[in-house]
Amino acid sequence: MFGKLKNLFSQPGITIAxxxxxxxxxxxEVPDPTFAQGILGPGAAVQPSEGRIVAPANGTVDMMFDTGHAVSMTTSEGAELLIHVGIDTVSLKGQHYTAKCKSGDTVRKGDTLIEFDIDAIRKAGYEVVTPVIVCNPDAFASVKTEDAGSVQAGDDLLTLEKK
Structure with missing residues (x-):
């Protein structure tokens, strides 16, 4: 009985890995005002230590950019996410990126979405910092970011509180 009562009053958040x-x-701190000022939405960024982007939640790929530098998806819980690998990397026209999914694909948390060559991107003169943006923040009461520090793919990054 207590468990049922507790569930009535606690609104667990949606975790984005x-x-x-x-x-x-x-x-x-992302060196691009569109991301830094939250123009596209709230979120966090990760300075990658490896060249592999995985699905941060179960959901559907809405758009895999032709250049492979970014992907948008909608999680099974309704969060619309944009994962953008690097700053101004669209200019690379797909060089150093390999898309591992396509628009319309259903993905599970941890599925590989994009592979990229960090060293080659940096050598070409681009930042590889990777913003993870919630594009529909009005659907949530709040978007909270985990503290700065080291993170592994699959670790909690954002918590979205349901309205």
Whole structure:
């Protein structure tokens, strides 16, 4: 009985995992004003330590960009996410990126979405910091970011509180 009563009053959040291993960076520190100012939505960023993006939750791929540098998805709980690998990396026209999924694919948390060559991207003069943006924040009461520090792909990155 107590468990049922507790569930009535607690609104568990929706957890969004880190799509990549690395170091969590506050969105405000991303060297691109569109991300840093939250114009596309709230979220966090990760400075990757490996070149593999995985699904941060179960859901559907809405759009895999032709260049492979970004992917948008809707989680099974309704969060619309954008994962953007690097800053201004669309200019690479797909060089150093390999898409591992396509628009319309159903994915499970941990499925590989994109592989990329960190060293080659940096050598070409681009940042690889990877913003993870919640594009429909109005659907949630709040978007909370885990503390900065080291993170593994699959670790909690964001918590979305249901309205």
């Amino acid at each position: 880190s799509p990549v291993s690395g170091t969590v960076v506050p969105l405000a």
